[in-house]
Amino acid sequence: MEYPxxxxxxxxxxxxxxxxxxxxxxxxxxxxxxFVMAWLPxxxxxxxxxxxxxxxxxxxxxxxxxxxxxxxxxxxPGDRVGIRGPYGTGYKLEGxxxxxxxxxxGTASLALLADHALQQGCEITFIVGARSKDLxxxxxxxxxxxxxxxxTTNDGSEGMQGFTTDALEKLLSEQTVxxxxxxxxxxxxLKVAEVCNGKVSCEVSLERYMKCGFGICGHCCVDPIGxxxxxxxxxxxxxxxxxxxxxxxxxxxxxxxKETL
Amino acid sequence: xxxxxxxxxxxxxxxxxxxxxxGAVVSKSIGPEERKGHxxxxxxxxxxxxxxxxxxxxxxxxxxxxxLEFAQKNASCPVIVSVFGGSKDEFVDVAVKANSIGxxxxxxxxxxxxTEVDFGKPFATSCDDAAYIIREIKQRISTPIMAKLAPNxxxxxxxxxxxxxAGADAISAVNTMPGMLIDIETKxxxxxxxxxxxxxxxxxxxxxxxxxxxxRTVKIPVVGxxxxxxxKDALQMMMAGATAVQxxxxxxxxxxxxxxxxxxEMETYLKENNYSSINEIIGAAH
Numbered sequence: 001m002e003y004p005x006x007x008x009x010x011x012x013x014x015x016x017x018x019x020x021x022x023x024x025x026x027x028x029x030x031x032x033x034x035f036v037m038a039w040l041p042x043x044x045x046x047x048x049x050x051x052x053x054x055x056x057x058x059x060x061x062x063x064x065x066x067x068x069x070x071x072x073x074x075x076x077p078g079d080r081v082g083i084r085g086p087y088g089t090g091y092k093l094e095g096x097x098x099x100x101x102x103x104x105x106g107t108a109s110l111a112l113l114a115d116h117a118l119q120q121g122c123e124i125t126f127i128v129g130a131r132s133k134d135l136x137x138x139x140x141x142x143x144x145x146x147x148x149x150x151x152t153t154n155d156g157s158e159g160m161q162g163f164t165t166d167a168l169e170k171l172l173s174e175q176t177v178x179x180x181x182x183x184x185x186x187x188x189x190l191k192v193a194e195v196c197n198g199k200v201s202c203e204v205s206l207e208r209y210m211k212c213g214f215g216i217c218g219h220c221c222v223d224p225i226g227x228x229x230x231x232x233x234x235x236x237x238x239x240x241x242x243x244x245x246x247x248x249x250x251x252x253x254x255x256x257x258k259e260t261l
Numbered sequence: 262x263x264x265x266x267x268x269x270x271x272x273x274x275x276x277x278x279x280x281x282x283x284g285a286v287v288s289k290s291i292g293p294e295e296r297k298g299h300x301x302x303x304x305x306x307x308x309x310x311x312x313x314x315x316x317x318x319x320x321x322x323x324x325x326x327x328x329l330e331f332a333q334k335n336a337s338c339p340v341i342v343s344v345f346g347g348s349k350d351e352f353v354d355v356a357v358k359a360n361s362i363g364x365x366x367x368x369x370x371x372x373x374x375x376t377e378v379d380f381g382k383p384f385a386t387s388c389d390d391a392a393y394i395i396r397e398i399k400q401r402i403s404t405p406i407m408a409k410l411a412p413n414x415x416x417x418x419x420x421x422x423x424x425x426x427a428g429a430d431a432i433s434a435v436n437t438m439p440g441m442l443i444d445i446e447t448k449x450x451x452x453x454x455x456x457x458x459x460x461x462x463x464x465x466x467x468x469x470x471x472x473x474x475x476x477r478t479v480k481i482p483v484v485g486x487x488x489x490x491x492x493k494d495a496l497q498m499m500m501a502g503a504t505a506v507q508x509x510x511x512x513x514x515x516x517x518x519x520x521x522x523x524x525x526e527m528e529t530y531l532k533e534n535n536y537s538s539i540n541e542i543i544g545a546a547h
Contacts (some may be wrong), residue, residue, distance in 0.1 A: 002306035002513075006446050037301070041447045045301035080446070132494035168358035175366075200333045201494045210303045216513050217315060218289070221386075224335070226277025228268075 002214055002248055003134045004039045004082030009075045010057060016137045018064045019105050020073045021052065024081070028058040029074040031090030032113035032249065033183075033205055033235040034057035036060070039082030045067050047210045049183070049234075050086060050107025063107040087213045089235045093117055095178020099171060100126045100147070101164050101192050104185025107138045109205060110183050114147055125150060125171060129188075133157035172199060179203070180238075186261065190248050193238035202238035208251055222246055263520070264366060264486050265290055265409070266315065267509035274329030279336035282521030284334060285508065288329060290343040290370040291359060293351045295321040299375070299454045305442050306370050310461020310488065311510050312442050314375040314454035315346060322358045330362050339409070345370040345381045347388060351396040355485045363393045369394065369406055372411035372436035374458045385436070388423035399428035405485065407431040412438050412464075418478040419435040425479045433473045433484040433507065438464055461510040464488040476502025477542060490514055492526020499539065500546040508527035 009026040015021050028036070030050040038060065039045040046068050048074040052059030064073045075081065091113045092175060099118055100110040107128055114124050129152040130136045136158060142149050149161030152167050160167055165188060168180065172195065182192040185203040196202035207227045215231035222229060223246040225235075250258045262285035268274045278286050298318025305312050319325060322344070322442040332340045342364040345353030355369055371394065372385035386392040391408060398406055408424040410417060412435040421432050437458025442451045450456070468487020476483045485503030489495050490511040498506045511519045527539070536542060 001308075002304065002311070003442075004302065004305075004444070004451065006444075041444075041449050042453075043300070046452070082444075082447075104488055140507055178358060211301055211315065213516070214513060215306075216267050216304065216311075216510065218270040218274040220272055220317075221268065221277060223271065223272035223273045224276075224331070226273035226275075226280075228273070228274075228277075228517075252271065255295045255318045257324055 001086060004037075004084050006046070006080045007083050009077050009079045010083060015061065016135060018055070019137060020060055020062050021059045021108070022075060023052065023057050023059040024083070025057050026083070027055055028086060028088035029052060030058065032116055033090035034086035034088050035233045035234060036083050036085035036087065037210070038072065039084070040068070040071060040100055043071060043081065047213060049106070049109040049205065051111055051112055059071065061081050065162075074186055084213060088230055088233060091181050091205070091235050093120065093122070094201065096122050097176070097178045098122050098124050099168065099177050099180045100124060101168055101180060101184070101188070102126070102128050102138070102184040103164055103188045104130065104135075105137060106183035106185070110181055111141055111145070113181060114142065114145055118146060124256065127152065127164045127167045127171070128152065129167070131155065144198045145213065146233070146249055163191070164188060166194055168192060187248050189241060193241045197240050197242060203235050204238055204241050205235045206233050206241065206244075206247070209254060219252065262484075262505060262507050263287055263340070264509035265266055265370060267512060271327040275332040276335040276341055277514060278517065279338045279521070281518040282524060283338055284520070285339045285341055287334070287341040287343050287368055289319060289354060290317055291319050291322050291325045292317060292345050292371070293347070295319070295324065299452070302452055305451045306405035310459055311513070312440050312452060312457040312459055313437065314452045314457035316375055316454060317373055321353050325452065325525045326362055327360070329364070331530055332355045333362065333364070335389060339365040341366045341368050343368040343370050343409070349384065349394050349397070352384070352394045353401070356398045360404050364404060366407055366430075368407045368433060369374050369398070369440060370409050370436075372409055372485045374411065374413070374437055375454055375456070381503055383518050384514050385420060386414050388420050391420055391455030392407070392423045392427035395424055395427035396427050396431050400532075405430035407433050409433040409436055410475075411436045412487070417471055418474045420523055421475040421479050421489070423427050425481050426480050432475055432479060433467045433486055434475055438467060448538070455490070460488065462488045462490060464493055466485060469497050472498055473501040473546065477547060488521070489523065492530060495523050495527055496542065499543050502544040502547065504543055
């Protein structure tokens, strides 16, 4: 039933400045890469990727970037939040030697995927990037999981200086990889898809304004192919992402007007 | 055909539906200027269907013409443009502007149930208002006009007749039926707009009766809308008098290619019952 289920906030953890992980005691049974719609009554309802999940609980990563996420990131244990979902395609695990490329809070859903992949005996190199050292997220979690961690910062304050995609190109030139997964800023995802195109299978997780979450309203259809990112996405093959010409250029706001990125 | 309000936000979304078997697609309604629509939740399910109050979000007619042209160029079927206005004259103005791209037909959304706070009662509740808008538009443009009517009026057939007399070329019936769902934990209406419009199977028998009543009264074609999910539902609409059928909510129940599935089911019925043409069943229930 497409109807919000009220769940209780169990705890809230700080991840980095402005980024929080909010945990709920509820067996969500999402696939890594899927999202939920989170409802704050009287305010709004927005999509969030599932970043943490066990049989007992799940967690969402919230970056305070607008009125909704600001309010959401201030919830306290015991508060009730409406949840619908999980929705959308998840990542499709294939192969044994995998690379994850995460930028900012998008890294959370990849960490959940890495969790699943490690249980299946995969070997994972996890590239995490940020502008500077203090903005790097989930690095402790990734190290503890047993992935090989490569960090990149634009200013060189930690790890390799440059972008995650520089690290990816270097890695692909040195070793054979079965599949690349990426989540983070749109321009980074496009670059990942370009780098992998024709060389290695890849999937990227995209983001657009969503209303229904289950494929009726049409708000998250992307140009020019028209697929719905809530049903045929948010995770799409790299080749599909390269066909979506609006990526990196514009998105549609609540009214549906195009706005330049 | 695809019903207005479902998918249809952009040119690409209309093209995508056309690739999945729709015989025509109707755009989401376009108004005079940009409108955000209501905050989420805008849709919620109950056991008989869905309740929605999206609130006519659109980029405004000027910004939408490019989207519609993309659809016209790239969709594999006719693209009908749906328009609305807050006032009667605005309505006429939007229809004339939308007509500049040369659509095969314009549908007038005279009956959205979810914008009463902003716009007052829908024009489809009044014979005079609906007739005025149609007359004024027909004086200015020659494109066929289809008036989309509301189910929650006591004199639907009379309103449809007023539309026909004013020059409407077709009637589409019906829009959603006003409703509300209350979340018993938060003790609040689930939709941000509080009330919404009921679509899906719960609307179907209401819509069939509306189509039946209208098609007894008018001579112009009637397009049946409301809860059509299967070929059998579409056949009921046509036996009630519809010459075509629109589908929206069923995309949720059966996927984006529901259009293809419904057509195949109708064909199977016609074949099994030895009809040579769909025309033989139109109005058969009268």
